C-alpha cells in the first residue's frame with residue numbers, strides 16, 4: 001500500500017517556549033519540519049539535535065525580504081508547503097534586559113508601538129502572503145497564527161500588544177475569505193496565560209487576577225496549545241477564518 005507523503009510544516013519562532021513545544025508535537029506526528037529562530041541560536045541548535053531531519057533557519061521578522069527568503073528557501077527545497085505556523089512574537093518593547101511589561105499607555109512611545117506592530121502583525125501578514133503564494137500552487141494548506149486573549153477580550157494588557165494581537169483576528173477572517181478559493185485555510189489560536197514563555201514578564205498580581213477569573217482556575221499548558229496547532233496543521237479541512245480562544249473560560 002502506498003503511504004501518504006509527510007505534511008510539510010514551517011514554524012516561525014521554534015526557539016521560543018511555545019514554538020519549541022509545537023515543533024516537538026509536529027515532529028512526533030511525523031511531519032517534515034523547518035523552524036526559525038532569531039537571537040536564540042543555542043535553543044535552535046538544541047531543538048535541531050532533538051528533532052532529527054528538522055531544519056533551523058535564522059530570521060529577523062523586522063525584515064520582510066529576509067522572511068520572504070526563508071519561506072522561499074523552505075518551499076523551494078521541499079517543492080511546496082502544507083502548513084505554516086506563526087509562533088514568533090514579542091510582548092516587550094523595552095530594552096532587551098527588561099523584565100516587566102509596559103503597564104500604561106504613557107510608557108508606549110512611537111518606537112515601541114512600531115516594533116510591536118511590526119513583529120507581531122506586519123511580519124505575519126507578509127509571511128502568510130508569501131506562504132500562500134506557494135500553497136496555492138499545490139492545492140492549498142493550513143495557515144495557523146498565534147494570537148492572545150489580549151486581542152480578543154478586555155483584559156489588563158499593554159495596549160500596543162493588544163492592538164497587535166487584535167490585528168491578527170481581523171487579518172485571519174479577511175485572509176480566509178480571500179484565500180479560500182485556493183484551498184487555503186487560515187485560523188488564529190488565541191491562548192490565555194500559559195505556564196511558560198512570555199507570560200514570565202507579567203506582574204504577579206495580574207497572574208493571580210487571571211486565575212481568579214479563569215473557569216478552570218489554572219494557566220494553560222504549552223502542550224495544550226501545541227495539540228490544537230498540530231491538529232489544525234495535519235487534519236483541518238473546513239475550519240477557516242476563526243479565532244479560537246483557548247483560555248480556560250476567563
Ligand SMILES: NC(=O)c1ccc[n+]([C@@H]2O[C@H](COP(=O)([O-])OP(=O)(O)OC[C@H]3O[C@@H](n4cnc5c(N)ncnc54)[C@H](OP(=O)(O)O)[C@@H]3O)[C@@H](O)[C@H]2O)c1
Pocket residue numbers: 012013014015016017018019036037038039040041059060061062087088089090091119146147148149190191192193194195196197198199
Ligand atoms: N506564553 C504565554 O503565556 C502566551 C500567552 C498568549 C499568547 N502567547 C503568544 O504565543 C507566541 C509565542 O510566545 P512564547 O511564550 O513562546 O514567547 P517566547 O518564548 O518569548 O518566544 C518568542 C519567539 O519569537 C521569536 N522572535 C521574537 N522577536 C523576533 C524577531 N524580531 N524576528 C524573529 N523571531 C522573533 C523568538 O526568537 P529568539 O528567541 O530566537 O530571538 C522566539 O522564538 C507569541 O505570539 C505570544 O504572543 C503566549
